[in-house]
Amino acid sequence: MDIIVAALPLLLKGLQVTLYIFVIAIILGFLIGLVVALLRLAPIKILNWIAKVYVDAIRGTPFIVQLFFIYFGVNSLNLISLDSTTAGIITVAINAGAYFAEIIRAGIQSIDKGQTEAARSIGFTGTQTMRYVVLPQAFRRMLPTITNQSIISLKDTSLLSVIGIADLTQQGQIQASATFEAFKIWLAVGVIYFIIIYLLTLIANFIERRVQVR
Amino acid sequence: MQEKEVICVIGPSGSGKSTFLRCLNLLEEVTGGEVVINGHDITDPKRKININKVRQEVGMVFQHFNLFPHKTVLENITLGPIKIRATDKAEAGRLAIELLDKVGLKEKANSYPGELSGGQKQRVAIARALAMNPKIMLFDEPTSALDPEMVGDVLEVMKQLAKEGMTMVVVTHEMGFAREVGDRVIFMDGGYIVEENEPNELFGNPQHERTKAFLSKVL
Numbered sequence: 001m002d003i004i005v006a007a008l009p010l011l012l013k014g015l016q017v018t019l020y021i022f023v024i025a026i027i028l029g030f031l032i033g034l035v036v037a038l039l040r041l042a043p044i045k046i047l048n049w050i051a052k053v054y055v056d057a058i059r060g061t062p063f064i065v066q067l068f069f070i071y072f073g074v075n076s077l078n079l080i081s082l083d084s085t086t087a088g089i090i091t092v093a094i095n096a097g098a099y100f101a102e103i104i105r106a107g108i109q110s111i112d113k114g115q116t117e118a119a120r121s122i123g124f125t126g127t128q129t130m131r132y133v134v135l136p137q138a139f140r141r142m143l144p145t146i147t148n149q150s151i152i153s154l155k156d157t158s159l160l161s162v163i164g165i166a167d168l169t170q171q172g173q174i175q176a177s178a179t180f181e182a183f184k185i186w187l188a189v190g191v192i193y194f195i196i197i198y199l200l201t202l203i204a205n206f207i208e209r210r211v212q213v214r
Numbered sequence: 215m216q217e218k219e220v221i222c223v224i225g226p227s228g229s230g231k232s233t234f235l236r237c238l239n240l241l242e243e244v245t246g247g248e249v250v251i252n253g254h255d256i257t258d259p260k261r262k263i264n265i266n267k268v269r270q271e272v273g274m275v276f277q278h279f280n281l282f283p284h285k286t287v288l289e290n291i292t293l294g295p296i297k298i299r300a301t302d303k304a305e306a307g308r309l310a311i312e313l314l315d316k317v318g319l320k321e322k323a324n325s326y327p328g329e330l331s332g333g334q335k336q337r338v339a340i341a342r343a344l345a346m347n348p349k350i351m352l353f354d355e356p357t358s359a360l361d362p363e364m365v366g367d368v369l370e371v372m373k374q375l376a377k378e379g380m381t382m383v384v385v386t387h388e389m390g391f392a393r394e395v396g397d398r399v400i401f402m403d404g405g406y407i408v409e410e411n412e413p414n415e416l417f418g419n420p421q422h423e424r425t426k427a428f429l430s431k432v433l
Binding site for chain 2 (some may be wrong): 112114115117118119120121122123124125128132134136137141
């Protein structure tokens with residue numbers, strides 16, 4: 001037990017890094033997803049195509065390859081210089097963004113056409129219809145899937161340890177090799193991830209209940 | 215069509231009644247012909263008609279109500295006035311309550327559409343359309359999705375509107391309503407207007423074989 005207690009401050013410092021990256025990346029990812037979903041549904045062919053290529057490219061390649069591409073690949077061009085944290089955030093954001101885009105697109109398409117017609121018949125523009133009528137309903141429906149993708153993205157951040165980000169997993173690795181107590185340390189790391197994700201689920205459930213359509 | 219006129223459109227399913235109605239506010243793409251409102255052809259691509267502005271003046275009631283399920287009854291009615299007409303919230307709310315009172319649902323202001331019966335939903339939908347203070351109201355089979363008992367309440371509200379001088383186009387299967395309230399009745403089949411006349415003439419003395427056949431089946 002004292003091994004874990006001794007390691008805890010550093011593990012929690014790692015957790016801070018994990019959460020920092022996760023929160024920024026998931027917000028960016030969601031915004032990317034929203035824009036890409038709207039491009040995907042826009043009545044302009046070339047925009048649909050761009051959105052589709054993006055989604056297919058991300059879904060069709062492993063996360064770790066995307067990470068290496070951005071951190072090592074893009075940096076090797078010497079055009080810009082991304083530190084590991086920035087590269088990590090960008091990778092998680094564009095990865096989650098592609099999945100969010102599909103979730104949001106499906107959510108929007110699941111809303112009955114009559115809703116759009118009713119809004120347009122009152123005199124709302126297309127944008128107003130999206131904003132006041134379609135999206136609020138779509139988001140309620142998407143919430144469980146959004147939660148799911150967020151959890152997946154949170155777990156994906158553990159892969160960022162391979163480019164040297166001092167996240168929870170990286171701290172675990174350091175502690176495990178320093179103490180030779182791999183079993184206890186990795187168990188502790190697992191429990192910390194579990195608790196965070198469980199809290200996230202509780203928050204999501206709470207929001208879901210609050211916004212439920214009667 | 216004249217101001218304050220009530221036109222009822224009848225005909226078999228698939229005869230183009232709803233499509234015709236939806237062309238009037240361009241919910242359906244118009245592929246030929248023209249829709250002229252106040253002397254302006256709203257289908258003319260050369261004139262940059264702002265269709266959203268036109269639709270603000272044209273209220274529409276749908277067969278399946280299409281209320282916004284995430285908003286309360288009151289919010290359903292005030293959304294348009296607040297967001298489009300920039301009416302302030304209190305004023306819009308006051309107007310909404312007035313309209314709800316008119317359709318007999320004042321006590322349901324804070325309910326959600328999911329808590330209402332079909333007939334109540336349709337009356338809220340009528341109030342929502344009226345909140346924009348339209349110059350004309352379009353009704354697309356407003357009672358077709360209702361339980362028989364609910365039909366009367368909705369028709370009553372529509373009759374009241376007609377009496378107050380609202381200009382209305384009503385696509386309906388309610389022949390009694392068409393006969394009683396309509397100033398003119400249009401019979402459609404196969405996408406064409408087959409016959410058009412005053413209700414007593416059209417129902418009592420139909421000219422076309424197709425009209426006769428249809429009426430003999432539904433009356």
